[in-house]
Amino acid sequence: MDVPYTTKPRSDTGLYNAKLGIWLFLASEVMLFGALFSSYILLRVNALEGTWPHGLLNIPIGTFNTAVLISSSITVVMAWASLKLGKFNHFKIYQGLTILCALAFMVIKSVEYKDKFTHYEVWFNDHEKKSIRGHIEVPGEEGNPWFMTHKKLAERKIETIKIHPDPKVTVASGKEAHGGAEAHDGHGDHPPVQEIKVADIKRLSAFVPAHSTYFAIYFTLTALHALHVMGGALVMAYLWGPGSKMWKTDPERFTNRIEVSGLFWHFVDLVWIFLFPVLYLL
Amino acid sequence: MQHTTHTAPHETSHEHHHEDLGFWRTYVFSTDHKIIGIQYAVTSLAFLFFGFCLMLAMRWQIAYPGEPIPVVGKLLETILGETAKGGIMSPDLYNVFGAMHGTIMVFLAVVPLAFAGFGNYVVPLQIGAIDMTFPRINMASYWSFFIGCVVMFFSFFIPGGAAQGGWTSYSPLASTIPTDGQTYWLIGMVLLITSSLLGAVNFIATIIQLRAPGMTWMRLPFFVWAQFVTAFLLLLAFPPLEAAGIMQLMDKVFGTSFFLPTGLMVGGQVADISGGGSPLLWQHLFWFLAHPEVYVLILPAIGIVAEIIACNTRKTLWGYRSLVYSVLAIGFIAFIVWAHHMYLTGMGTKISAFFQTTTMIISIPSVIILTCLFITLWGGSIRFNTPMLFALAFLPMFGLGGLTGLPLGFSFADLHLHDTYYVIAHFHYIVAPGTIFALFAGVYYWYPKATGRKMNEFWGKVHFWVSFIAMNLIFQPMFAQGMAGMHRRMYDGGATYSGVLDPETGDVVGLEAFIINLNKGITHAAMLMAVAQLPFIINFFYSMFKGEKVDDNPWKATTLEWQTPTPPPHGNFTKEIIVYRGPYDYSLPGAKEDYTPQTEPNHK
Ligand code: HEM
Numbered sequence: 001m002d003v004p005y006t007t008k009p010r011s012d013t014g015l016y017n018a019k020l021g022i023w024l025f026l027a028s029e030v031m032l033f034g035a036l037f038s039s040y041i042l043l044r045v046n047a048l049e050g051t052w053p054h055g056l057l058n059i060p061i062g063t064f065n066t067a068v069l070i071s072s073s074i075t076v077v078m079a080w081a082s083l084k085l086g087k088f089n090h091f092k093i094y095q096g097l098t099i100l101c102a103l104a105f106m107v108i109k110s111v112e113y114k115d116k117f118t119h120y121e122v123w124f125n126d127h128e129k130k131s132i133r134g135h136i137e138v139p140g141e142e143g144n145p146w147f148m149t150h151k152k153l154a155e156r157k158i159e160t161i162k163i164h165p166d167p168k169v170t171v172a173s174g175k176e177a178h179g180g181a182e183a184h185d186g187h188g189d190h191p192p193v194q195e196i197k198v199a200d201i202k203r204l205s206a207f208v209p210a211h212s213t214y215f216a217i218y219f220t221l222t223a224l225h226a227l228h229v230m231g232g233a234l235v236m237a238y239l240w241g242p243g244s245k246m247w248k249t250d251p252e253r254f255t256n257r258i259e260v261s262g263l264f265w266h267f268v269d270l271v272w273i274f275l276f277p278v279l280y281l282l
Numbered sequence: 283m284q285h286t287t288h289t290a291p292h293e294t295s296h297e298h299h300h301e302d303l304g305f306w307r308t309y310v311f312s313t314d315h316k317i318i319g320i321q322y323a324v325t326s327l328a329f330l331f332f333g334f335c336l337m338l339a340m341r342w343q344i345a346y347p348g349e350p351i352p353v354v355g356k357l358l359e360t361i362l363g364e365t366a367k368g369g370i371m372s373p374d375l376y377n378v379f380g381a382m383h384g385t386i387m388v389f390l391a392v393v394p395l396a397f398a399g400f401g402n403y404v405v406p407l408q409i410g411a412i413d414m415t416f417p418r419i420n421m422a423s424y425w426s427f428f429i430g431c432v433v434m435f436f437s438f439f440i441p442g443g444a445a446q447g448g449w450t451s452y453s454p455l456a457s458t459i460p461t462d463g464q465t466y467w468l469i470g471m472v473l474l475i476t477s478s479l480l481g482a483v484n485f486i487a488t489i490i491q492l493r494a495p496g497m498t499w500m501r502l503p504f505f506v507w508a509q510f511v512t513a514f515l516l517l518l519a520f521p522p523l524e525a526a527g528i529m530q531l532m533d534k535v536f537g538t539s540f541f542l543p544t545g546l547m548v549g550g551q552v553a554d555i556s557g558g559g560s561p562l563l564w565q566h567l568f569w570f571l572a573h574p575e576v577y578v579l580i581l582p583a584i585g586i587v588a589e590i591i592a593c594n595t596r597k598t599l600w601g602y603r604s605l606v607y608s609v610l611a612i613g614f615i616a617f618i619v620w621a622h623h624m625y626l627t628g629m630g631t632k633i634s635a636f637f638q639t640t641t642m643i644i645s646i647p648s649v650i651i652l653t654c655l656f657i658t659l660w661g662g663s664i665r666f667n668t669p670m671l672f673a674l675a676f677l678p679m680f681g682l683g684g685l686t687g688l689p690l691g692f693s694f695a696d697l698h699l700h701d702t703y704y705v706i707a708h709f710h711y712i713v714a715p716g717t718i719f720a721l722f723a724g725v726y727y728w729y730p731k732a733t734g735r736k737m738n739e740f741w742g743k744v745h746f747w748v749s750f751i752a753m754n755l756i757f758q759p760m761f762a763q764g765m766a767g768m769h770r771r772m773y774d775g776g777a778t779y780s781g782v783l784d785p786e787t788g789d790v791v792g793l794e795a796f797i798i799n800l801n802k803g804i805t806h807a808a809m810l811m812a813v814a815q816l817p818f819i820i821n822f823f824y825s826m827f828k829g830e831k832v833d834d835n836p837w838k839a840t841t842l843e844w845q846t847p848t849p850p851p852h853g854n855f856t857k858e859i860i861v862y863r864g865p866y867d868y869s870l871p872g873a874k875e876d877y878t879p880q881t882e883p884n885h886k
C-alpha cells in the first residue's frame with residue numbers, strides 16, 4: 001500500500017505531494033530569512049550615528065558570485081526541461097553545471113571569508129583617536145594572523161604590534177570608509193606601517209562576527225545561506241549520480257524530484273539576490 | 283531479535299498482515315503515523331510528569347523558603363551537588379527549574395502531545411488516509427524531537443546546570459549568565475523547531491492531499507481543522523524564533539552583540555563586546571513565535587473537546603461553520619498581537635493602541651468557539667463518562683483563563699499586572715485546567731482505539747474529580763497574589779517583601795502575610811494534584827493488559843477513525859473509504875441508530 005499522489009497530481013489540488021511539501025517548506029524558509037532581514041533592518045536603524053560600517057566587502061567578487069548563482073538558476077531549469085524532453089544526457093550536463101556553479105560559489109565565498117578573518121580593526125583607549133583598519137603583524141605569528149583579539153594579545157603578554165593601515169581608510173564612520181576592500185588589491189598608496197602599544201588598545205578584532213553587529217548579521221545571513229547552498233548541492237549531486245538510476249525505473253517521479261530540488265535552488269538564489277545588495281551595496 | 287517477544291500490548295491485531303519489519307522498524311524506527319503518534323504521546327507524557335515534578339520542588343521552596351525539600355531533597359543533592367546542598371533549593375537551582383519547567387511544559391510536553399501525538403494518531407484516520415504524506419519525514423520529525431529532548435534533559439547535569447533565563451530567555455540576561463545551560467537550551471530548541479517544521483509540513487500536506495473521496499473541507503471533523511490551523515502557526519511562527527535562537531547562539535558562542543546593547547555592564551564591568559545590539563529585537567522575535575504558540579497549545583485541545591462533546595451529547599456541533607471560520611480567523615490574527623506581551627518596554631501609544639485592538643479582536647473568535655461548544659450541550663442527552671467530564675471541565679476553565687486575559691490585553695491594566703502571579707494564574711488556567719484537561723480527555727477517549735481496551739471508568743472519575751479540585755485550589759489563589767502585587771519568578775515566594783513598612787508613614791507597603799501564606803495552601807494543593815495523577819498512571823498501564831475489551835467503535839461515534847479495526851493495522855482501513863456526510867450526524871431523525879457514520883450512504 002503506497003501513499004497516493006506521490007507522482008501524479010491530485011486532480012482537485014493540481015499538485016503532487018512533494019511539490020506541495022516544498023512550497024510549504026519554502027514558506028517557512030521565507031519566514032526564517034525574513035526574520036533575519038528584519039533583524040538587519042532593526043540593527044541598522046538603531047545603530048548609533050557612524051557606527052555602521054560601509055564598503056568593507058569586495059563588490060567585484062560579490063558581483064561575480066551573484067552571476068555564478070544566477071547562471072546556476074538557468075542551468076537548473078535546463079536540467080529539468082531536458083528531462084521533460086526525455087534527453088537524459090543533456091540533463092546530466094546541465095545538472096553537472098549547476099553543481100559546479102554551486103561549488104564555485106562556495107569556493108569564492110570562502111576566499112572572501114578568509115580575507116575577513118585576517119583583516120583587522122583597532123580601537124584605542126583614547127577616544128579622540130580614530131580606529132585603524134588594516135593588516136597586523138604580531139610577534140610570534142607568521143604572516144597574517146587569523147582571529148587575533150586584544151584578549152589573546154594580553155594573554156600572551158605581547159607589548160607592541162604593527163599595523164599596515166588600509167589605503168585612504170582610517171575612519172570607522174561614514175561614507176569616506178569606502179576602499180576597505182580594495183586595500184587588498186594594493187591600489188592607492190599605503191600609509192606607513194605603524195607600531196601600536198597593546199596597552200593603548202581598547203579592542204582589536206578581525207572582521208569576524210564579534211567585530212560589530214554589521215559583521216554579525218553579515219556572517220549569520222551568508223553562513224546560513226551557504227548552508228543552504230551546500231545542502232542543495234548535496235541533494236543535486238545525489239540526483240546527478242546514484243539517484244539518477246530512477247530515470248530508468250520511474251522517469252516521471254525522477255523528473256518531479258528534479259523539479260522539486262530546482263524549486264529549492266531557485267529559492268536559494270533568490271535569497272542571495274536580496275543578500276547581495278543589502279550587505280554589499282547599501 | 284530477542285525483543286520481538288515483548289510486543290504484547292499490540293497483539294490484538296486483526297486480519298491484516300504485512301511483510302514483517304522486525305521489532306526495530308515496527309516499533310522504534312517506524313514510519314507508521316500511529317506508532318509515531320504513540321511515540322510522541324509517551325515521550326511527552328513522561329516530560330509532562332517531569333515538568334510537573336520540577337514545579338513541585340519549586341512550590342516547596344516557595345511555601346517553605348530555605349527548608350530542605352522533603353523526600354527528594356537528598357536525591358537532588360546527590361545528583362546535582364552544590365546547587366541542592368543539604369536538600370535545599372539554591373536560587374540558581376530555582377532559576378534552572380523555573381526556566382526548564384516552562385520550556386519543558388510548552389515545547390516538550392503539551393505541544394508534542396497535543397499536536398504531534400494526537401495529531402499524528404488521529405488526523406490521518408479521521409480524513410481516511412492510509413498514512414501521512416511523507417512517512418519518512420514524519421519519522422525524522424520524531425527523532426529530531428527526541429534528540430532535542432535528550433539535549434534539554436542532559437543539560438541539567440552539566441556544570442552550572444540547565445538554562446536559567448526563563449522560558450522566554452530574554453537577552454541580555456540569558457546570554458550573559460556565565461554557564462553553558464543556555465547554549466544547550468538553544469541547541470535543543472533548534473532541534474525541536476526543526477522537528478515541528480517537518481511535522482507541520484506533513485500535517486498540512488496530508489490534510490490537503492490525502493482526504494478520502496467525498497471528504498470535502500466542510501466535512502472535516504473539527505479536530506482536523508484545529509490541527510490544520512495549528513500546523514500553519516507552527517510552520518510560519520517558529521522560523522523567526524529559530525532565527526532568534528541562531529542569533530542568541532552567536533552571541534553566546536561567537537561573542538556577537540545581536541541582543542547586547544552598547545555599554546552593557548556585566549558583573550559590575552563594561553562587557554567586552556562590540557555592542558550595538560538590541561534587547562528588544564529578541565523580545566519581538568520571541569513573542570512573534572510565542573503568541574501564536576499559545577494558540578498551538580490551545581487549538582488542538584479545543585479540537586479534542588469538540589469531538590468528545592459532539593459524541594457524548596449525541597448531537598451535531600452547534601455552528602460547525604462558525605467554529606471553522608473562527609479557528610481560521612484566530613490563525614490569521616494570532617500573527618499580529620504579539621507585542622501585547624511588551625507593553626512595558628516603552629512602546630509608543632500608537633503602537634500600543636494597535637496591539638490592544640488586535641488583542642481584543644482575537645478574543646472574539648475565541649468567544650464564538652466557546653459559545654458554540656456551550657450551546658451544543660443544550661438539549662443533548664449527555665453521557666458523563668470520563669472523557670466527557672474532562673471535556674466539560676475544559677469549557678469553564680478555558681473561559682476563566684480567557685476572561686482573565688482581557689485585563690492583560692489593555693496596557694493600563696497590564697502595567698499593574700504584568701509579571702505578577704496574576705499572569706501565571708491566567709495562562710495556567712488556559713494550559714493546565716484547560717489544555718491538560720482536554721489532553722486527558724483525549725487520552726481516555728482514543729485509548730480504546732489504540733489498544734482495544736478501555737481505561738477504568740471509576741478510577742478515571744477519581745482522577746478527574748481530585749485533579750479538578752486540586753487545579754482550582756492551585757491557581758485560583760494566584761489571582762489574588764498577583765493582584766496584591768506578588769511578582770513571579772521569586773525564589774522565596776515573595777517572603778522578602780512581606781510586611782515591609784514604609785519608613786515615613788509606618789504603613790505596611792509590602793505583601794500582606796495573608797497573601798504570602800496562600801503559598802502554603804497552593805503547595806499542598808499541588809501535592810494533592812501529584813497524588814491525583816497516580817490513579818491515572820496506574821490506570822494507563824494496567825488497562826493496556828487488563829482493561830475491559832471493547833469493539834471497534836465503543837463510543838458509537840461517527841467519524842472515520844472508528845470505522846477501522848482496533849487497533850488499526852498498517853495502512854489503516856480494511857475497506858475502501860468514501861465519505862457521504864458531515865462529521866457529526868448524531869441522532870438523525872429516522873436513522874436506525876443515534877449515530878450515522880460518515881461512510882454511511884444517504885438513504886435511497
Ligand atoms: C499543575 C501543574 C502546574 C503547576 C502547579 C505550575 C506552576 C507554575 C508556577 C507556580 C509558575 C511560576 C514560577 C515562578 O514564577 O517562579 C509556573 C511557571 C510557568 N509554567 Fe507552570 N505549572 C503547571 C503546569 C504548566 C503547564 C501545563 C504549562 C504549559 C503548557 C506550564 C507553563 C509554564 C510557563 C511557560 C511558566 C513560566 C516560566 C518562566 O517564568 O519562565 N505550566 N508554573
Ligand SMILES: [Cu+2]
Pocket residue numbers: 572573576619620622623
Ligand atoms: Cu500573546
